[in-house]
Amino acid sequence: MIVFFTLAVTKLNMTYINNIGLYFLMIKEMFRKPTKWSVMKGLILKDIDDLVIGSLGIVAFISFFVGGVITIQTALNITNPLIPRYLVGFATRQSVILEFAPTFTSIIMAGKVGSFITSSIGTMRVTEQIDALEVMGINSLNYLVFPKTVAMMLYPFAIAIGMFLGILGGMAACVYGGYTTLEDYITGVQMDFDGFHMTYSFLKTFVFAFILATIPSFHGYYMKGGALEVGKASTTSFVWTSVVIILLNYILTDMLLG
């Protein structure tokens, strides 16, 4: 029983190690034999539209309302009259800039953008479109994954909008909910601002953008099977993208702020 269990665990670990190796080989291959710039330009613009501009609506919606909720929760939990009310604005700003906008939004994007990437590349695999690219002598990884990775480098702009709208949502909740005054909220938002927090936040976002483009591509590109497996690959891709984002968030926070 113990031998069987050990063998099963070893096999599982080998699969993970194999997949990690394959992922880095994919990254390396993605930069080889580049596609003609005239073609690549169109692919990048299309991916910017699909992945970044197409996500602005959901980022804006979620950011605005979550910003409002953070404000309400903070205001409701400040019961001690000695704690100044402007702390609500301060807490909202810190939560939105440091964690909510870069990390929480990226996990939501792992569901939206990640599933889109995995299912579109996976469907191309199932319908032999990737084989068709390879047979034509095209580096399919460069053709499919590279433009998505480049397009996702504009993802921090979406996060910047998310930050702004999160703080704005908090302000709307304060003013219309009567949790604190507008002046207090603005004072809190402006208090003790550390520019490095923005650097930290955008640095994280660039890393997450790379993860959001490449892990779902990996799951789509190397999937095997038919339509059912495309669905399974999308789910697996969401899980792994989220796990990697959370792990990297911990590591980067410890490295940059710890």
Next chain:
Amino acid sequence: MIEVKGLHKSFGDAHILKGIDTFFEKGKTSLVIGQSGSGKTVFIKCLLGLFSYEKGTISYDGKIFSELSEDQKRDLRAEIGMVFQGSALFDSMTIQENVMFPLQMFTKMSKSEMEDRADFVLKRVNLDDAHYKMPSEASGGMQKRVAIARAIVNNPKYLFCDEPNSGLDPKTAIVIDNLIQEITDEYNIVTVINSHDMNSVMEIGEKIVFLQYGLKEWEGSKDTIFKTDNKAVTDFVYSSELFKKVRKMYLEEKQ
């Protein structure tokens, strides 16, 4: 010419190809036939370099495929046209864009030159008015013709077709067969078709390779296949009453 020597391919414990030796010549329509599971698709994917293989060599006009660098392989593939079983057209592009795709990737043609060339090949496959349709709006036969147009648009030296007639009605299947044969003659290219359509065998099989259990069981042409007494071939090709009668009539006529 494509030459295959001692080709072995396995998936885990399953030995799929067990030492295939054959060659495919220019200007001839060559068919690889065999039952489902005989190794036809694996064989054609090995020829294309989509599957690696354990033993043997595949050479394209003397260039041994496995000895080429990745970049050289990609350059060689630019000279290959492939018609996939499911057509493999790019969903996000119109029919015209699908056909122009290899030109965009590998030539320095202007947009108007590419459009002219796409018009020419689409006319060649009898698709004059489908330029702006999406692949999902085209019938199975149209999709196959678009796939053929895309495969020949860049004047390939080698054309591969994986079951080009699957899912087509007999009339459209004959049109596709004749089209492939005409293109092979016209452009003097090496054409390899993977098929188990017996009509294709009788119509366009200038060279036929019969695979069984991963071995090359028989090799010949549409003429010699009538005369062969190889049991595996006759059991497979003349499995239907109709083909048995056709064969009988052919042999009686020859006597």
